[in-house]
Amino acid sequence: MSVTEAAADHLLDVRGLSVAFTRKGRRDVRAVDGVSFTVDAGQTMGLVGESGSGKSVTSLAVMGLLPKRGVRVGGEVHFDGDDLLTLPPERMRDIRGRDIAMVFQDPMSSLNPVVPIGIQVTEVLHRHQDLRGDAARTAATESLARVGIPDPTRRLKEYPHQLSGGMRQRALIAMALACRPRLLIADEPTTALDVTIQAQILELLKELVRDSGAALVMITHDLGVIAGLCDTVHVMYGGRVVESAGRRELFAEPHHPYTGGLLASVPRLDAPRGAPLHPIPGSPTDLLPWSEGCAFAPRCPNRVEPCTENPPALESAGGRELRCYNPLVAAEEVPA
Amino acid sequence: MSLAQVEATTEAAKVGEEGGSLRRDAWRRLRRDPVALVGFGIIALFVLVAIFAPWIAPYDPADRPGAGIVTPTNIPGPSAEFWFGLDELGRDEFSRVVFGARTSLLVGVVALLLGMAGGLLLGILAGAFGGKVDTVIMRVVDVMLSIPGLLMAIAIAALLGRSLLSVMIAIAVINIPIFARLLRGQMLAQRGSDYVLAATSLGVRRRSIVLGHVLPNSMSPVIVQATLTLATAIIEAAGLSFLGLGSPDPRVPEWGLMLANTQRYLASAPHLAFFPGVAIVIAALGFTLLGERLREALDPKYRR
Amino acid sequence: MLRFVVRRLLQLGPILLGLSLLLFVWLRALPGGPAAALLGERATPEAVARIEELYGLDQPWYVQYWKFLVNAVRLDFGNSSKTNRPVVEEMLRTFPATIELGTAALIFAIGIGVPLGYFAARRYGRWLDNLSVSGSLLGVAVPVFFLAYILKYVFAVRLGWLPTGGRQDPRMDADHPTGFYVLDGIVTANPAASLDAIVHLILPAIALGAIPLAIIVRITRASVLDVVHEDYVRTAEAKGLYERTITRRHVLRNALLPVVTVIGLTAGLLFSGAILTETVFAWDGVGRFVYEAIGNRDYAVLQGFILMIAILYVLVNLAVDVSYGLIDPRVRVQ
Numbered sequence: 001m002s003v004t005e006a007a008a009d010h011l012l013d014v015r016g017l018s019v020a021f022t023r024k025g026r027r028d029v030r031a032v033d034g035v036s037f038t039v040d041a042g043q044t045m046g047l048v049g050e051s052g053s054g055k056s057v058t059s060l061a062v063m064g065l066l067p068k069r070g071v072r073v074g075g076e077v078h079f080d081g082d083d084l085l086t087l088p089p090e091r092m093r094d095i096r097g098r099d100i101a102m103v104f105q106d107p108m109s110s111l112n113p114v115v116p117i118g119i120q121v122t123e124v125l126h127r128h129q130d131l132r133g134d135a136a137r138t139a140a141t142e143s144l145a146r147v148g149i150p151d152p153t154r155r156l157k158e159y160p161h162q163l164s165g166g167m168r169q170r171a172l173i174a175m176a177l178a179c180r181p182r183l184l185i186a187d188e189p190t191t192a193l194d195v196t197i198q199a200q201i202l203e204l205l206k207e208l209v210r211d212s213g214a215a216l217v218m219i220t221h222d223l224g225v226i227a228g229l230c231d232t233v234h235v236m237y238g239g240r241v242v243e244s245a246g247r248r249e250l251f252a253e254p255h256h257p258y259t260g261g262l263l264a265s266v267p268r269l270d271a272p273r274g275a276p277l278h279p280i281p282g283s284p285t286d287l288l289p290w291s292e293g294c295a296f297a298p299r300c301p302n303r304v305e306p307c308t309e310n311p312p313a314l315e316s317a318g319g320r321e322l323r324c325y326n327p328l329v330a331a332e333e334v335p336a
Numbered sequence: 337m338s339l340a341q342v343e344a345t346t347e348a349a350k351v352g353e354e355g356g357s358l359r360r361d362a363w364r365r366l367r368r369d370p371v372a373l374v375g376f377g378i379i380a381l382f383v384l385v386a387i388f389a390p391w392i393a394p395y396d397p398a399d400r401p402g403a404g405i406v407t408p409t410n411i412p413g414p415s416a417e418f419w420f421g422l423d424e425l426g427r428d429e430f431s432r433v434v435f436g437a438r439t440s441l442l443v444g445v446v447a448l449l450l451g452m453a454g455g456l457l458l459g460i461l462a463g464a465f466g467g468k469v470d471t472v473i474m475r476v477v478d479v480m481l482s483i484p485g486l487l488m489a490i491a492i493a494a495l496l497g498r499s500l501l502s503v504m505i506a507i508a509v510i511n512i513p514i515f516a517r518l519l520r521g522q523m524l525a526q527r528g529s530d531y532v533l534a535a536t537s538l539g540v541r542r543r544s545i546v547l548g549h550v551l552p553n554s555m556s557p558v559i560v561q562a563t564l565t566l567a568t569a570i571i572e573a574a575g576l577s578f579l580g581l582g583s584p585d586p587r588v589p590e591w592g593l594m595l596a597n598t599q600r601y602l603a604s605a606p607h608l609a610f611f612p613g614v615a616i617v618i619a620a621l622g623f624t625l626l627g628e629r630l631r632e633a634l635d636p637k638y639r640r
Numbered sequence: 641m642l643r644f645v646v647r648r649l650l651q652l653g654p655i656l657l658g659l660s661l662l663l664f665v666w667l668r669a670l671p672g673g674p675a676a677a678l679l680g681e682r683a684t685p686e687a688v689a690r691i692e693e694l695y696g697l698d699q700p701w702y703v704q705y706w707k708f709l710v711n712a713v714r715l716d717f718g719n720s721s722k723t724n725r726p727v728v729e730e731m732l733r734t735f736p737a738t739i740e741l742g743t744a745a746l747i748f749a750i751g752i753g754v755p756l757g758y759f760a761a762r763r764y765g766r767w768l769d770n771l772s773v774s775g776s777l778l779g780v781a782v783p784v785f786f787l788a789y790i791l792k793y794v795f796a797v798r799l800g801w802l803p804t805g806g807r808q809d810p811r812m813d814a815d816h817p818t819g820f821y822v823l824d825g826i827v828t829a830n831p832a833a834s835l836d837a838i839v840h841l842i843l844p845a846i847a848l849g850a851i852p853l854a855i856i857v858r859i860t861r862a863s864v865l866d867v868v869h870e871d872y873v874r875t876a877e878a879k880g881l882y883e884r885t886i887t888r889r890h891v892l893r894n895a896l897l898p899v900v901t902v903i904g905l906t907a908g909l910l911f912s913g914a915i916l917t918e919t920v921f922a923w924d925g926v927g928r929f930v931y932e933a934i935g936n937r938d939y940a941v942l943q944g945f946i947l948m949i950a951i952l953y954v955l956v957n958l959a960v961d962v963s964y965g966l967i968d969p970r971v972r973v974q
Contacts, residue, residue: 093881096877104874112872113969114968124881127881127882175875
C-alpha cells in the first residue's frame, strides 16, 4: 500500500510533525517533536497536556497559523489528499474556515471589538460561499440560532462587549461552523468560561459535531472534558505524544506514568475528607538536563536508567500507543 | 540544551524582568544600548560645553572681532579663524553658539524643575485626596491644556515682560499639566493596588503611604517624562526667543534668537541659521534618545 | 450616539468658562492696567477714561466679567490698537489663511504618516521600519522654524522650485471671496489661481506638518504592532479571510483608534507651529498676526485671538472625540 493511499483513508493524518522556534543567538526551542496522529470523519479526538506540552502549537501548525519568521516546521500534515505544510498560502487560506475551522480559548479577545457580530459571521460566508446581502444575513441568523443564541436577528447588530462570555463563545463556534467544515479544532474553548457555561458549550459542541458528521479535535488540559466528549485521546508531554488510547481504555488503565499522575491528581468528590491530594511533583519548566532522554523523566515515579539516556520510542500494542520504558502496567500484563 | 531548559531560562528571565529590581536590570540594559549611550554622550557634551563655555569659546559673545570685515552684503562663513563664521555685527558665531548652550541649559533645567514641582504637587494632591479636590484640580489642568502651548507662553510673557525668567516660567506652566496628569494617573493606578490596601488596613497614615511608597514607585515614568520634557523645553525656549519673548539683552546669546535675526540673511549667509539650528537639534536629540531608551528600559510592558 | 455628543458638549461648558475667566483675569493683570493695554500707544488720559466707561472698568469685577462674556459671544473684542480695525475683522481675514495651512499640514502628516507607520509595522525590523523610527525621533527634535528655514533655503532660495513665501503670486490678481485661496480659485473659475495657491502651500505645510507627521508615524506603527498580535486577528486568519479584508476590517479599524486621538492632540501643535511657520514664510495668517501683536503690544487682539484659538482647539478635540465614538462602539456606552 503506497503512502498516498494510506493518507487518503483518514480525514487528517499528521506524521512526524515538528515545530521549532528559532531565535537569533539562542538555541532553538522545540515545541513539537515528532507528533503523529490521525482523525477520521465523525470522530472526536482529544489532545491532552499541560501548558508547554505543545498541544496548541500542534493545532496552529495544522492550521498554518504559525508565524512565518522564526519558526521551522517539519513533517507532514495530510488533509484531503494534500500535505498542508507544503501548500501555497492562498490554498491554505481557502481551506481555513471552509474545510478546517478553529475555535480559540478566550472569547472576549478573540472577537473584534469594533465590528458587529453579524459582520463577523457574514464575512466567513461571504469569503467561502460568496453570500451577500440578505442571503448572508439570513444564513448568519441561522448560524447563531443553531448554536443556541436567543433572538439572533437582534444579535447581528450587536457588538462583542454587549454579549455574555458564553454567548461570545457560541458566536465564535457559529463563525467556525458557518461553512460546515469537515474538521473543527477547539483549543481550550471552555477554559475561560464559568463552570456552568462550560458544560453547556461542551454539550453544544458534541451535538453540532454529531449532527454534521464533522470531526472534532479537542485540545485541553482538563481530563473531565475529555471524559465526556472524546472517542480517542492522545496525551502530550514535552512536545511529544506519550500515550494514545481509546477513552475508556485510557481512563480505566493508564499506561504512561504521566497519564497516571494526571488521573490521580484530580480531586475526587467521593474521597474521604482529609484525604491527601496527589499532584505530580515538579513542573514542566524545571531546569534539569534531559535532552538525551524522556522529557517526563525528572518528575516520573517510575524512572529507570534508560529514561535519562535516550528518548523512548513509540510502541503500538492492542490499539494503543505508548512511549515509555517503564509503564504503569507492562504491555503483557493485560488483566483477563 | 533541552526544550524545558530553554523554557525555564525564558521563564526565569521574564520573572526577573517584571518583578524584583527593575531598575538595576534597566540600568544594565541601558549601559549596553548604543542609542542610549549616544544620547547620554550628547547630553554630557552639551552640559560640558555649557559649563566650560568661557574656556571653550575664543571670544566673548558680545565682542565684535570681525567688525571691520563685515558689511551688509558680505558676512563671512566658516573659516580657519572663525570656525562658524561671523554674524551680521561681526561677532564670532562659534563663541555665540557655545555660550548659547549655557542659556539653553539654564532655561531648560529651571523650566523643567519648576514645571515638575508644580505638576507633581498638583498630581499628588489630586491623586491622594481624590473626590472634589481631584475634580477641581483636573478641571484647572483641562483649562490649561485647552490653550496651545506657545500661545500660553506668549500670554505669560506678555504678563511678565520680556526676560529669560518669563520664558522659564512660561515653559514651566506649559509642562505643569503634563506632570500633574502623569502623577495623578500613577497615584490612581496604585491606590487600588494590593500593597496600598495592605498598608491602609494596617493603619499606616495616608501621608506615609504616599510619600514612602506610592511616590517612589511612580518615579520611573516621571524620570522618563523629565528627560523628554528637557528636550521639548529646549525647543520651546528657542521658539519663544525666536518670537522675541526672551531676554532683550543683545549680549546674551540664545539659539532661537540667533535664528530669528537671520531671516534677512538667509540667502547670503546661511551659516547664520545653520549652526544655531543644528545645535538645537543635537541638544534636543540627545535628551530625546536617552528619554526614549529610558522609557523602554523602565517599562516592562513597553514593546518597541 | 446623539446623547454621547450632547454629553461631550456639556462637558465643554466649564472648560470654556474657565478659559474665559482666565483671559479676563489676564487682561486685567497686564502691566499698566487694561485700559492702557487695550489702547496701546494711544493711551491718552481722555481715551483711557472713555475706555473705562465703555467697558465699565469702574464697576465691580463680576459686572465686567459678564460684559466681557456678553461681548465675546457677540464677537466684539474691541479694536486692534495698531490698525484700529475691529478685532473680528482681523480674525475673518487671518483665520482662513491659517486654517488652510493647518489643513494642508494635516493632510500631509496623515496622508504620509499613517501608511508609513502601517508599512513600518508590517515590515518590523527591516529598513523601512528602522528608517521610520529614526526619522520620527529626528522629527521631534527639529524646531519648526529651523525646518522652515532649511526648506526655504534649499527649495526656494537655492533651487528656486518653490516660492519663498506668501499665499499667492500677486501678479495673479485673483479674487478671494472665501478667504481660502485654493477654494477661491475653484469658486471664481480660476484654476490657475488654485494651483498657484497650492504651490505656495507646499513648503509651509511640510514645515508645519513635520512634527505631527513624526508623531503619527510613531503612534500608527506602535498601534499596528500591538493590534497585529491580538487574538481577534488570529481568529480572522483562522477564518481564511483574504489579507486585505483582515487588514481593513480587523487590523486598521482597531489600530487607528489611538491615531485618531493623537490627531486631536497635534491640533495644538499646529496652532503653535503656525505662529512660527507663518513668520518664516510671510503667511498672512493668525500666527503672524499674533506675532506682530506681541511686538505691538496689541492686547485687544491678543485677548480675542487667544480666546478664539482656544475655543477652536477645544472644538477640534470634541470633533476628534466624536469621531472616536463613531469608530469605537465601546466608548458610546459610557
